[in-house]
Amino acid sequence: MWDKWISQIQQGDVRALARAISLAENESAGLLEALASIQIPNKPVIGITGPPGAGKSTLTDALIGALIAEGKSVAVLCVDPSSPFHQGAVLGDRIRMSEWYTHPNVFIRSLATRGALGGLHPRILEITDLVKCFPADWLLVETVGVGQSEVEVAGLADRTVVVLVPEAGDEIQTMKAGLLEIADLFVVNKSDRPDSARFQSYLERMVQEDRTDGKIIPILPTVATEKQGVENVLKALTELLRSPEQKERGDLLMIEKAKHLLRQHWLRKLDAGKMKASLREAMASKDFNLYAWISRYAD
Numbered sequence: 001m002w003d004k005w006i007s008q009i010q011q012g013d014v015r016a017l018a019r020a021i022s023l024a025e026n027e028s029a030g031l032l033e034a035l036a037s038i039q040i041p042n043k044p045v046i047g048i049t050g051p052p053g054a055g056k057s058t059l060t061d062a063l064i065g066a067l068i069a070e071g072k073s074v075a076v077l078c079v080d081p082s083s084p085f086h087q088g089a090v091l092g093d094r095i096r097m098s099e100w101y102t103h104p105n106v107f108i109r110s111l112a113t114r115g116a117l118g119g120l121h122p123r124i125l126e127i128t129d130l131v132k133c134f135p136a137d138w139l140l141v142e143t144v145g146v147g148q149s150e151v152e153v154a155g156l157a158d159r160t161v162v163v164l165v166p167e168a169g170d171e172i173q174t175m176k177a178g179l180l181e182i183a184d185l186f187v188v189n190k191s192d193r194p195d196s197a198r199f200q201s202y203l204e205r206m207v208q209e210d211r212t213d214g215k216i217i218p219i220l221p222t223v224a225t226e227k228q229g230v231e232n233v234l235k236a237l238t239e240l241l242r243s244p245e246q247k248e249r250g251d252l253l254m255i256e257k258a259k260h261l262l263r264q265h266w267l268r269k270l271d272a273g274k275m276k277a278s279l280r281e282a283m284a285s286k287d288f289n290l291y292a293w294i295s296r297y298a299d
């Protein structure tokens with residue numbers, strides 16, 4: 001069955017792709033085997049991440065417009081829209097990207113979060129690979145970067161755009177370990193706000209201080225609602241994808257993905273019900289020790 005759906009997706013069947021994603025979200029049997037038996041196009045994934053409300057969807061919408069104007073087709077996955085921080089964002093995304101929902105060269109899909117720890121959807125890699133089979137020139141993935149999910153995005157996306165806003169000054173210190181490290185490109189959105197120039201130079205200093213490899217990370221101002229600066233973002237992204245480090249980066253990403261898939265594989269093999277029962281029983285004992293207990297699952 002998956003073989004038929006995948007061939008429909010390869011032919012550009014939007015409905016087949018939408019249905020396949022729904023099935024993949026619900027752990028449909030046979031997907032992994034189907035993915036193992038096909039050639040998945042080596043299409044770069046652009047991750048767009050940043051704090052809630054930074055303007056990721058608005059920017060994505062503007063990027064779609066710029067790509068369509070160039071005659072390109074584009075597929076977009078919005079992950080984490082049901083994050084507890086932004087209830088109802090799915091609807092918001094629909095409204096903000098509404099212009100494109102019915103465009104023949106655009107595929108947009110929101111995925112609910114399922115990660116128990118608030119991370120990315122556990123099937124995100126498989127779903128992204130399904131979307132790669134769809135004949136779109138660009139593949140964008142929007143995720144809310146608040147916790148550890150952005151780190152996972154680094155394994156998912158070939159290039160990561162981190163969207164920040166001028167008000168983020170104080171937050172940046174705490175973000176340092178996550179968002180700042182994974183950025184290939186910063187967008188300072190809402191540059192129509194006061195203080196945006198000051199924030200931009202502050203960010204430039206921060207990013208430079210942090211880097212020891214001499215790599216220059218572009219920092220581009222945008223006003224996504226007005227589509228200002230969006231052409232520059234697209235240009236910078238195109239350049240990044242052409243850069244020679246792309247290949248090396250791809251190898252590293254593949255390792256991250258392999259680890260992710262192996263973790264999933266391993267978790268699937270655990271019988272959660274049995275494990276819970278056994279754990280309960282063990283905990284009743286006076287000398288219960290979690291480290292000793294997990295050893296029975298460790299190999």
Ligand SMILES: Nc1nc2c(ncn2[C@@H]2O[C@H](COP(=O)(O)OP(=O)(O)OP(=O)(O)O)[C@@H](O)[C@H]2O)c(=O)[nH]1
Nearest residue numbers: 052053054055056057058086089189190223224225
């Ligand atoms: N002033 C101003 N407002 C903007 C700009 N870009 C986006 N906004 C507004 O910021 C709000 C949030 O924008 P979204 O695009 O939904 O932000 P998001 O990062 O996708 O939000 P979540 O997905 O919910 O985390 C909306 O009300 C936008 O209209 C901008 O450049 N300037």
Ligand SMILES: [Mg+2]
Nearest residue numbers: 056057089093
């Ligand atoms: Mg959004």
